[in-house]
Amino acid sequence: MTTVNVYIPPTPASSYEIIIDDGLINHPQKWLPKNLSFHHLVIITDHTVKKYYLNPLVEALNKLGHYPLTLSFPAGEKHKHQATKQILEEKILRKHFGRDTLCIALGGGVVGDLAGFIAATYMRGIPYIQIPTTLLAMVDSSVGGKTAIDTPQGKNLIGAFWQPKVVVADIDCLKTLPEEHLISGIVEALKMFLTNDIDSFHYLQKNMSAIFQQNKRILKTLVQRAVTIKAQVVAADETEKNLRMILNFGHTIGHALEKLTQYKLPHGYAVAYGILLECSISRELGYLGEQHYAQIENALNQLGFHVDYLKKLNITNIIRATKSDKKASEGNARYILLKQPGEVHHENGMVAHAVDEQVVRAAFRRL
Ligand SMILES: NC(=O)c1ccc[n+]([C@@H]2O[C@H](COP(=O)([O-])OP(=O)(O)OC[C@H]3O[C@@H](n4cnc5c(N)ncnc54)[C@H](O)[C@@H]3O)[C@@H](O)[C@H]2O)c1
Incomplete structure (x- = not known):
């Protein structure tokens, strides 16, 4: 135990x-x-x-x-x-x-x-x-x-x-x-690891098939690693003034995709595509290197999430949907941006950042 x-x-x-x-x-x-x-x-x-x-x-x-x-x-x-x-x-x-x-x-x-x-x-x-x-x-x-x-x-x-x-x-x-819900849980764990813990990111990548085979030891470790991060983040910022917002990584775009699909796209799947596009934004801004972006894209590919899905969507509609997110500030969507797997970009001590619409469009074109 x-x-x-x-x-x-x-x-x-x-x-x-x-x-x-x-x-x-x-x-x-x-x-x-x-x-x-x-x-x-x-x-x-x-x-x-x-x-x-x-x-x-x-x-x-x-x-x-x-x-x-x-x-x-x-x-x-x-x-x-x-x-x-x-x-x-x-x-x-x-x-x-x-x-x-x-x-x-x-x-x-x-x-x-x-x-x-x-x-x-x-x-x-x-x-x-x-x-x-x-x-x-x-x-x-x-x-x-x-x-x-x-x-x-x-x-x-x-x-x-x-x-x-x-x-x-x-x-x-x-x-x-059901497998769909297992995948949604893996995506939330991936979110936790990408923002906080590179070792756990590698652990997840290495053990993906054991997780699908319901290997109990691996599942316990996966849950333990993820909740350890969540517990630390919550302890530092219970009411989401700043640090707890890192748990929204992938969710600015993810929530927009849920809205645009009238919630037909499962939450975890929307977050997975959200992570892809938000990583492309981090890359576009020069925070996330090409190699790290590829590593993350590869992990999402392993779970069955590919950029092709996003490319078929209309970026203007996505941007519009992000503006009504409850975490938007003065009508501007805010994003958690990555520097590398396991590390988010901080600016003036803050973890969530407004991003110019043109950058989001460029990141979308670059997918
Ligand atoms: N409070 C928070 O911090 C927080 C964070 C993330 C998400 N959420 C919320 O969590 C919800 C999504 O949670 P979820 O994905 O667990 O959805 P869910 O509770 O709807 O569960 C998904 C489906 O799986 C079924 N199910 C549950 N356990 C099962 C099991 N062991 N075997 C077979 N079927 C089972 C459920 O009946 C349901 O049909 C959303 O409402 C979201 O807003 C809250």
């Missing part, structure tokens, strides 16, 4: 562990925090994850004398909204559960964001535990305390920073994960 600590200053009380191992769902005694007292327990999951993992978790909790209320909602981003939140909250309220309730989010990023936001606001905040079941949720969304729902105006626009008490990454859950 591997553990990584997330230290959120200045309140050590909001620090927590990420526990990574196989078989964790069947052994809650390994991760239920001993210092957490609660009288009620609610598990929130989606209909797909429920089929695979709810019963084993409930049975294991029963053995410890806990009898949770179990709630689920239809899987998918389109249910991460206010109506679902309200339905679930009313079900908990009807049981008269008070502040002494512990919430467990069992699922991918959608469940984690939604259940985390319920925990953040129910009775002005109750403790919760993240049990991520997708690779993306294990390497990224379950750590860092960002919780949110979508609105017709955009994704994740209503939410709160609310840190979990513990994150439990059970690698065994990945066995049932």
